[in-house]
Amino acid sequence: MIITIVGLGLIGGSIAKELNNRSLGTIQVYGVDKNPSHGEKAVELKLVEKVISMEEALAESEVMIIATPVNIIEKILPHILDNLSDNQVAIDVGSTKSDICLAVKDHPNRKRFVAAHPLAGTEFSGPEAAILNLFHGKKNIICEKEKSEPEALEKALKVFEFLGMNTFYLNPEEHDKHLAYVSHLSHVTSFALSQTVLEIEKDDKQIFNLASTGFASTARLAKCNPTTWTAIFEKNPDYLSEAIDVYIKYMKKYKELVDQRDWTGMYAAISESNKISGVLKGIKQNIKS
Amino acid sequence: MIITIVGLGLIGGSIAKELNNRSLGTIQVYGVDKNPSHGEKAVELKLVEKVISMEEALAESEVMIIATPVNIIEKILPHILDNLSDNQVAIDVGSTKSDICLAVKDHPNRKRFVAAHPLAGTEFSGPEAAILNLFHGKKNIICEKEKSEPEALEKALKVFEFLGMNTFYLNPEEHDKHLAYVSHLSHVTSFALSQTVLEIEKDDKQIFNLASTGFASTARLAKCNPTTWTAIFEKNPDYLSEAIDVYIKYMKKYKELVDQRDWTGMYAAISESNKISGVLKGIKQNIKS
Known part of the structure; x- marks a missing residue:
């Protein structure tokens, strides 16, 4: 069985690493990434067996897992669905769901798509940030399960089960509203805290000698990737604005x-x-591995 | 050598635990706590050898470490200094320093007092929260070192060295300003985040199913003790207001x-x-022990 991961960053890379290291050879894990150095790194780190083109992925994979920034998922998903046959499944793992689901709402191949959001992450990014056990014991959300063919849904559930996740179901609007409060807002509070302290630091270089574990905890998310998070905010502005x-x-x-x-x-x-x-x-909490 | 810890919560209890468990019997660690159940718990957990009264502590201890909420430190410190002889030292470990230093500014025994703030903590409180290694490798601040007798300062430095800390020096105003930004503000952001999400939860019980590690990190400090933190804010309102x-x-x-x-x-x-x-x-980060 071939599973291709599109987007080999923290989330895609960690899914790849888990599948590639723990499937005992039953799954061949390939990668697609528009950034060649990410692709090379992912092969070097044994996250994926090899890097292939999107066309090769569409031709060969039984399952495609799309783990790019959410604005890119929305853009490439229709093209991916255009090319999927009835024994292939596409799963996205983006942190927002409404716009992605909307983009393929009337697509003739909507039934081969499963809209998911595994609730896991760290403040790091890129293939080097990929870790084992990132998903273990955590929650996964699937949206609009009724729009996925039972057999496609079943395949997706098996992937999330393999990652050690428990799956829950929500509609895309509920998902985006809830996540604005319990995830996206936390990121904004960290970004603002970081900038507040950096502003004071301009006048006072010594201030950071005094930062301790409390600050580290509340400002941790300020290390998150700006591409990933700008895209998430762009795809959930109304609920995020309300939460702020x-x-x-x-x-x-x-x-x-x-x-x-x-x-x-x-x-x-x-x-x-x-x-x-x-x-x-x-x-x-995340288990170190 | 007898060291008495006044206030057997997270900070006092952790100092006591370290001294009591790792001094190989060279230090006798006693405790004072106005809450009898905290005292009993501290003895049961072997944080201290026994609980004594303030009067007994003043009569017997070579070193007294005051680890009550900061408003209480300010109140009891003059009385403690009134009763200290020239071979006794009082050290406070409060999270604010200006008002405490001001309260004993002109005290005839000011020289027997060392104003300190070990930069360490967790979100838990009470004697049960006391842990080994809480202070190891972390920073300690001492204020107005010139007002402490060299020999008293030396004794305090030995205690913080024993805890594994590196000591830095600041004046009380600088300390309170810096801590407003890198510690007190972090706590307010967590309290507000917690209340924001709790407000939404009134309408939507399911929201917390979706809270993940990012939220846990930014809201962790919202578990902190209200008595401790109300007192800290009360003793640093101007800088905290500016930081907010x-x-x-x-x-x-x-x-x-x-x-x-x-x-x-x-x-x-x-x-x-x-x-x-x-x-x-x-x-x-805190080392588990």
Whole structure:
């Protein structure tokens, strides 16, 4: 069985690595990447057996997994579906779902496509960032499962099962709304935090000597790839804007509590925010490998 | 040698645990805590040999380490200094320094006091949160070292060396300004993020199924103790308010980029925020023990 990964970055590379290293030779893993140095690196790191062209991939693969930035997925997916036969499946693993699903809504081959989003990642990017176990024990979302042929869906589920994931189902709008709050907003808060501290650093070189694990945790996502994340924001602007609005409202409330020296109100607000612990408990951390 | 830890929470408890477990019996570690159940727990967990009263501590200890919330440090420190003899040292380990230093500025025993802030912590609290290696390889700040007698300073440095820390020197104002940006602000951003997502969750119970490692990282500090953190904010309101202001400015800029669909500007902003990587590289993570 040949599985081709299109886009050999953090996510595509980690899927490739898992399939290539743990399928005991039952799966041949090929790669497609428009960046030749990414392709070479992916072969060198044994993420994929070889790098092929999109045309070769369309001719040879039983499964194609599309892991490019989301704006590119939207662009290349119709062309991929144009060329798929009835024993081939295309799966996308992009972090937004509405525009991608919309782009192939009326495509005659829509049934050979599965729209997915494995909820996993790190702050690093490129083929060098690919790690084993990235997906293990984490959640995968599939959207519009009713639009995929049962046998195509089944194949996709097997891939995500192989990666150790549990699959849930949502419609694309719900997906994009939820992700704006629990993922995309977290990235914006990290980017803004990073820039705030970098601004102060212009006047004061010593400030970073004092950064500790708390700062590292909240600013970690500020290392994320700008191409990947600009595309995600571009494909989810309305929900993201709404989430940033609610967030700024709370930041302003904290500023007001500080400015009014309202420490009873501050205690109450922090206690309220503590209720997130139960949620955080359920989140599996990345296993080093 | 008897060292007494006043306040057996995360920080005091972790200092006690380190001293009690790794001094090979050369140090007797006692504890003072106004909460009897914290005291009992600290003895049960072998953080301290026994719990004693403040009066006993003042009579018997060579070194007293004060690790209560910062507003309490400010209140009890003058009383502690009133009762210290010339062979005793008091060290505070609070996260703000200006008001604490101000409270004992003209105290006749100021020279027996060392104002310190070991830059370490986790999101957990209480004696159960105490861990070994919390301080290892991390930075410690001492303020107004010229106001401590050389021999008292030397004793404090030995304690922080024992914990595996490197000590730096800052004045209290600089300390409080820097920490507002690289620590206190991070906590506010986490509290606000947690409340934003909890607000959405009222309408949508499913949202938390989708929270992943990125959210966990940025919202981790929202588990922090409200008593500890209300006191820190209360003791550093001006710098914190300034830091929140700068931060809100950047959050508004991100909202504007999204609302104006300015993806070139977005790419540039994220790239700018990426410059934080160099800083984050230098931060040592907590070692599990």
